[in-house]
Amino acid sequence: MSLDVPTALLARAERGDVDDAAFVACVRDSLPYAWHTISGVVADLEATGDGDGFADDATPPPSETERGQLLRALASDAIRGALERHFGVKLAFQNCHRVAAFRPGAVGGDAYRAFVSPRGQLLNQSPELRNC
Numbered sequence: 001m002s003l004d005v006p007t008a009l010l011a012r013a014e015r016g017d018v019d020d021a022a023f024v025a026c027v028r029d030s031l032p033y034a035w036h037t038i039s040g041v042v043a044d045l046e047a048t049g050d051g052d053g054f055a056d057d058a059t060p061p062p063s064e065t066e067r068g069q070l071l072r073a074l075a076s077d078a079i080r081g082a083l084e085r086h087f088g089v090k091l092a093f094q095n096c097h098r099v100a101a102f103r104p105g106a107v108g109g110d111a112y113r114a115f116v117s118p119r120g121q122l123l124n125q126s127p128e129l130r131n132c
Contacts, residue, residue, distance in 0.1 A: 002072040002079070003030040024086045027079055033066035034073035041101045042087045053106025054115070058098040058124075067096055074099070092116050094124050 003026055005013075012018050028035045037057055044055035061067040073079050074093040084091055089101040092115050102112050114120050 002076065003027065005030075020082050020085055023078075023082050027073065027082065031069040031073050031079075033061060034069040037061075037070060037099055038073065038083055038087070038091065038101070041099050042089055045089065045101045045103065053103040053109060054100050054111050056098060056100035056115075058095075060097050070099065071096055094121055098124060 005026060009018065009022055009026055012022065037059075041055050041057050044057070045053075048055055061070060070093075073083065074091060080091055087101065088104070090104060090107045090112070092100040092102065092112070094100075094115070100115055102115075106112055
């Protein structure tokens, strides 16, 4: 299961739409490692000033549980989209653990295109990450 959904939130969803704040809180509480990693990358981005318009974290998760949290957070359109709206960034992902956050104005720029390109993915491979 991807998220631990509180009963009250599930009841709200059954009645209609759920706002981003409630959904993001559920994600934060359900996927703490993913939240910590993504919020850390966003904090790094905010600390860089103008720079390249992005920050990333390539630290492998300490276990498969944490790796699974990142995969669930970034593979789900709903979760990823809510996190992007919450933090005001565009997220990018490589190798089941390398997370990047881009300023909206940097999307489409050289650093973004390089990160999301097939070449970028290939250059970020290594034998120890083959089955991550």
